[in-house]
Amino acid sequence: MTIINKSLYPVSSTLSTISKMSKQFENLQLQLATGNRYNTLAEMGSDRVHDINLRNRLSRIEGYQANILTVENRMSFYTNGLERLDEIEGSARDLAVPNAYGTDGINLTNARNQATNLLKEVIDVLNTDITGQFIFGGNKSDTKPVSSFEDIMNGPNGFVRYTENRNSEDMGTVAGNSGRIDQALAADTITLTEDGDHDFGFKIASVTTTGTAITGTAAPVDPLQPDAEQVATITAGGVPAKGDAVTIGVTFPHDRETVQYLTFTATDTDPVPEGGFAIGADADETAANLDAAIAGKLENLTKTDLRSSSTYAAADGFFNGMGETQDPNANAWYNGQDSTNPRQTVSANIDESTKTQYGVQANEKGFVELIKGLAVFSVSELSPLDEENAGRYDALVDIQRSRLSEDNNAQTGAIEVITMELGIAASTVNTVKERHSQYGAQLETMLAEISEAPKEEVAMMLLTLQTQLQASYQATAMASQLSLVNYL
Structure with missing residues (x-):
C-alpha cells in the first residue's frame, strides 16, 4: 500500500499562512477591545513621528489650559472683591453729605460707626485668599497684604495716635x-x-x-x-x-x-x-x-x-501709596509687594507667545483713597452736635467728596481702572481659551485618525478573517486525511 507523498500538499506553508492569519485575528481582537490601532510604537511605522508630535502639542495645550483655569479662578475672586469695593466706595460717598447732621447730630455719630464697619470690610476684602494665597499683594502672596484693623488703627504707632500727633502739630x-x-x-x-x-x-x-x-x-x-x-x-x-x-x-x-x-x-x-x-x-x-x-x-x-485737613494729612502720611517711603512714626499698614506696575507682578503663559498679566496690589491709589476716607471718619469724634463739630464734619465732607469723586475714576490705580484692566486680561484669556479648544479638537481628530481603530472596520475585518480561517482549517483538515488507500 502506497501513501500519497506529503509533498503533493504544501502543509507547512499552509500552516504558516494560517498562523499569520491567527496572529492577525488576535491583533484585530485586541484593536476591537482597546480601540487602539497600534499596541506599540514599533507597529506604527511612519505614523510614529506624527503621533508623537500631535501628543506633544496636545500636552502643551493642556498645560496652557491649566494656567488659564488658574487665571480664571483668580479673576473670579478679583471680580467679586472689586465689585464689593466699588459698592463700599459709593457708601463712603454717601457719608459725605453737606449739612446732613440728622436730628440731634445722629448722622455724625452714625458716620463714624458706619465708616469703621466699612473700613473693616475693606481690609477683609483686600486680604482675600485662594487656598492660602493672598491675591491683593502682588506676587507676595504668602502673607496678608493689609494689617488687621486693630493694628492699623489702635496699635502703638497706629493711625489714632498718629492723627492725634498730627493734629497737635497743625x-x-x-x-x-x-x-x-x-x-x-x-x-x-x-x-x-x-x-x-x-x-x-x-x-x-x-x-x-x-x-x-x-x-x-x-x-x-x-x-x-x-x-x-x-x-x-x-x-x-x-x-x-x-x-x-x-x-x-x-x-x-x-x-x-x-x-x-x-x-x-x-x-x-x-x-x-x-x-x-x-x-x-x-x-x-x-x-x-x-x-x-x-x-x-x-x-x-x-x-x-x-x-479736618490735618486729619486727612495724617491719612496721607500714614496710608502711603505706591513707591512712597513708610513714615517712620507709623505702623506699616501694607505688607505686600510695592511695584509701580502692579499688573505685571503676576503673569501666566496662556499660549506659545501670549502672556496675561493680572496682579493687583492693595496699595494702589483707588484702594488707598478709600481706606483714607473711611479711616478719617473713623477717628473723627463729631458729637455732640455744635458749631465746631458741624464745621469739622462739613470740612471732612468737602475733602471726601473731592477725593472719592466719580471724576477720579479714570486715574491710574482707581478701582474702575483696575476693573477695566483685569477685564481686558480676562477677554484675552477667553479668546485664547476658545482658540485652544478649537485647535485641540482638531489635533484630537488627527490623532484619532492615526491611533484609534475604527470599530466597524475592525469588526468587518474580523468576520472576513474568521471566514478565511475557517475555510483554511477545513481545507487543511481534508487534505491531511487524503491517501491512495482510500481509493483502492
Whole structure:
C-alpha cells in the first residue's frame, strides 16, 4: 500500500499562512477591545513621528489650559472683591453729605460707626485668599497684604495716635498762634507770620486789597530762603471806604496746591456781618478791628477746617501709596509687594507667545483713597452736635467728596481702572481659551485618525478573517486525511 507523498500538499506553508492569519485575528481582537490601532510604537511605522508630535502639542495645550483655569479662578475672586469695593466706595460717598447732621447730630455719630464697619470690610476684602494665597499683594502672596484693623488703627504707632500727633502739630497750642500762624498788631500794622520752616498748619500764599486805604504784601521771612516761612503784612494807612476788602490766601495741610481765600470786607453796619470788619474812627482803630476779625476767622478755621485737613494729612502720611517711603512714626499698614506696575507682578503663559498679566496690589491709589476716607471718619469724634463739630464734619465732607469723586475714576490705580484692566486680561484669556479648544479638537481628530481603530472596520475585518480561517482549517483538515488507500 502506497501513501500519497506529503509533498503533493504544501502543509507547512499552509500552516504558516494560517498562523499569520491567527496572529492577525488576535491583533484585530485586541484593536476591537482597546480601540487602539497600534499596541506599540514599533507597529506604527511612519505614523510614529506624527503621533508623537500631535501628543506633544496636545500636552502643551493642556498645560496652557491649566494656567488659564488658574487665571480664571483668580479673576473670579478679583471680580467679586472689586465689585464689593466699588459698592463700599459709593457708601463712603454717601457719608459725605453737606449739612446732613440728622436730628440731634445722629448722622455724625452714625458716620463714624458706619465708616469703621466699612473700613473693616475693606481690609477683609483686600486680604482675600485662594487656598492660602493672598491675591491683593502682588506676587507676595504668602502673607496678608493689609494689617488687621486693630493694628492699623489702635496699635502703638497706629493711625489714632498718629492723627492725634498730627493734629497737635497743625493746630498750634501757643496763645496768639492759630494754625501755626503768629499774629501781631502794632498801631496800624498787622503781621501774620508762619512760625517756622515746616509743613504744618496754615501756609500764607497771598495778600490782596481793594481800595487805597489798606495795603498788604506777602513775602518770605528770609529773602534768601523763598520757600521757607512766609510773612504777610497788612497796613491801614487810612480809613477805608465801605466795601473795601482784604483777602488773605492760605493753604491747608492736606492740599498745598489749592489756595483758600479769606476775604474781610470793611463795613459800617452794626452788628458787623460775618466776613466783615468795622470801619474805625481812624487807621489804628480800623487795623484793630481787622486784626480781631482775622484772629477770629483763623481761630474758627483752626478748630474746624484745619483740623479736618490735618486729619486727612495724617491719612496721607500714614496710608502711603505706591513707591512712597513708610513714615517712620507709623505702623506699616501694607505688607505686600510695592511695584509701580502692579499688573505685571503676576503673569501666566496662556499660549506659545501670549502672556496675561493680572496682579493687583492693595496699595494702589483707588484702594488707598478709600481706606483714607473711611479711616478719617473713623477717628473723627463729631458729637455732640455744635458749631465746631458741624464745621469739622462739613470740612471732612468737602475733602471726601473731592477725593472719592466719580471724576477720579479714570486715574491710574482707581478701582474702575483696575476693573477695566483685569477685564481686558480676562477677554484675552477667553479668546485664547476658545482658540485652544478649537485647535485641540482638531489635533484630537488627527490623532484619532492615526491611533484609534475604527470599530466597524475592525469588526468587518474580523468576520472576513474568521471566514478565511475557517475555510483554511477545513481545507487543511481534508487534505491531511487524503491517501491512495482510500481509493483502492
